[in-house]
Amino acid sequence: MPKSNSFRRLGRKVQQGFTLVELAIVLAVIGLIIGAIAIGKDVQRNAEYQKAVNKFAYQWKMAYDQYYQRTGVVLGDCQQASTYMVNGSETTILGGDACTRAGSMKVAGIPENFDNRALKICSGQGYAPGQSGPGDAGLATQNLRTLMTRAGVRMPPGRGEGHEDRFLYIDSNGNAVELQVCFQWNTSGTASGAGNVMVIRGLTPDLARFMDQVVDGKPDSREGRFRIQSRPAHTASTQANAPGNQWEANNTEGNNIADTKANSAMNNSDTRQGIDNASGNAGGTATGRTYDEDRVILLTAHWTMEQ
Template sequence: MRNHRSPLARRIQRGFTLVEMAIVLAVIGLVIGAIAIAKDVQRNAEYQKIANKFAYQWKAAYDQYYQRAGGVIGDCQQAPTYMVNGSETAFAGAAAVCTRAGGSARAGIPENFTNTGFKVCNGQGYAAGQVGAGDTALATQNLRDLFNRVGVRMPPGRGEGQEDRYLYQDTNGNATELQVCFQWNPPGTASGAGNVMVVRGLTPDLARFLDQVIDGKPDSREGRFRIQGRAAHGAAVDANAPGTSWEGNNTIASGIQVNDTATGAANVGAATATGRQYDEDRVVLLTAHWIMEE
């Protein structure tokens, strides 16, 4: 008895050809590639949001404070020092620095002041040395109280009372917090002399992004956005030379303690060194200084 199957039925039983399989695999590859690209696009969008909604807004708030108060944050209004937290400094042995008692005997330049360089924050946040070397002591004055005192609105941050903080995810998916403080750096400081915004809790990836937005190029030693704790160039040939790149991302876990157990090698200052490199660990965190104009 003859088989009277239609040509369509015979084509269905043949299965997929090599060309068809190649097309399917190509489509799958495109989908996977699109997912990977989408993750990068999403991360870049989050970084741009941090720059626009947090970092630049704090820069604007700092400038507005200067215009409103007639001096930088925490400085004396009637006898300014031009230093962040200047009202806590001492001058020529006088207890009341803002009155400059006996100050005519010495020049009123920062080198003649003592008790300088403390950072003004809204609480300690990260412990000293936890997100990079070079942390200064905490000032007595509170960042949030100073802004509220002169009526300058702060960026929203994490919410009421935590305007100086911002929550984001590192590239391993761990929740990470940014913190903003301000301090004065003495002349010769590699991260920039004068008044700076201290941004703590940066992954190298985010630091590079912000550096490019602020300076136009990622350079952790030069420009207006620099890493805290980097040693200054010492040789004469190093003057105005290119700086140093930001540490590679995801190469070593930071020494942040979690239940008294470090998530990786406690070597936050050497992110390119050999160490634990698990993709579930927290990415190394850094501190940067953004040099202010006032």
Template sequence: MAMRSAGGGSMGARQRGFTLMEIVIVMAVIGLMLGGVSIGRDVLREAEYNRIQSKFLLPWKQSYDLYYQRTGVVIGDSQVAPTLMVNGYEAEFDHMGSGVAGIPANYHNTGHRLCHGAGYPANTTGGGDRPLSNLNLHQLFDRVGIRMPPGRAEGAEDRYAYTDTNGNPAELQICFQWNPDGTISGAGNVMVIRGLTPDLARKLDHMIDGKPDAYEGRFRQQNANANVLQRSRQIPGSEWEANNSYSNLDPTTSAYGEGAFGEEERVVLVTAHWIMDQ
């Protein structure tokens, strides 16, 4: 017969709780597993940012430079009467003035954004969007026989799909435009990159300029205020005006919708200008 304890229960059936050491070990293992998942996400995100730079942005800059080498003008400019401006074909010379042709300041109807389609509605990824050009980015490249970077898909080479830090889908769009003197995001011909999360913008800024400064160097944040007297214009150390906890789904609270945020929300998107060499 089985031995029974004084209380009548079987000694083999007696239950024993976890010791403090066992609980500590289990908690440590769980912590290591969660830490490994977090580190893994960061590594994957860093790899994605590197791909965006090497497989998308740099090839687009190379395509822009190749267009200039093949045609002698920047994209959208007139070969017979160059203005030195992106979309210069639509620029109108001020015949009533005393200026000479070929100087950007002597033209009007300038600075239109040269894209493939409208893309995002105006000012939804930061303020300051320019009017759209009547020219088409794809048609201009096709006309001179330049194959564009693969991008998102055939016919959408100017787009790149990725996920923000909360796992929500986001999309980059490439355009080009000419900025007049005094533009905070940089004067001259620029690549317009719409749909950047703030941490992606900082990463690309650091790759291109060596430091993530929103209003200095060749990679800057688009700004609706073109006043050269703005305090941030000549003072280094301006941060990108957003962070990854903010959502841009609630435009009633502020420009970036800081009233709606959380780990499940979409991360706010910003627009950057990369100053081109030509």
């Protein structure tokens, strides 16, 4: 009998352990923790994106509208003979100053008859041309901050005094990125929107989609009032800017990647962007793929202004 009891006790010890129900509870708790962490990151990112929209982009739109209300003309235009074009005071017509309109009575005073137009008004160059998407316009002589200050328009705080046109945020890979705001006039037929636009440089695809959704309710890079800069109209379902395609890039494509294709940024099947960088200094690879820690590809958008 004592021997039989010892076997029973041994059997009980062997059977001890976690039941399937207990394991299921532990796995469920672990899943909830991981999900909470992921949701927390998304909430933090969306809060930062919302700040970029409300405290920077929309504030600059209000500053632009306020400039028009105070001066009677759009940014950088002639007050004595307005052209309705941003930076209109630097344009010429028939070789004469647009503000005095010398000889302009010989032609219609429409934008197509003006020269030296479509230059963007910024506070400094910021990103080099082509570094945050193709199609950058030349810089105007007029300075954005100087014009706003002269008109008594209060600018958003931006990155601080003297850097009101810049905004710092973190991309989805944890790298610091700077937004820059400029303004320019687009000729009729421009795919990113004709007329006066706000140029926002340094957008990741995620932030561009978010901002597009807030501005016009459609996160589509080729429709609405918020569009990607310098992209032709595509219609085929396999092309980058077909209707419904959202900003043609993702967070695994690098900026300034090596590429042997000519003008690959405009190619129908290749959405890589940036100047050629065969040395790979920017972290990109020959295939366009980057690692989770690399800098996310940057884009430029045009936001059509009412004035």
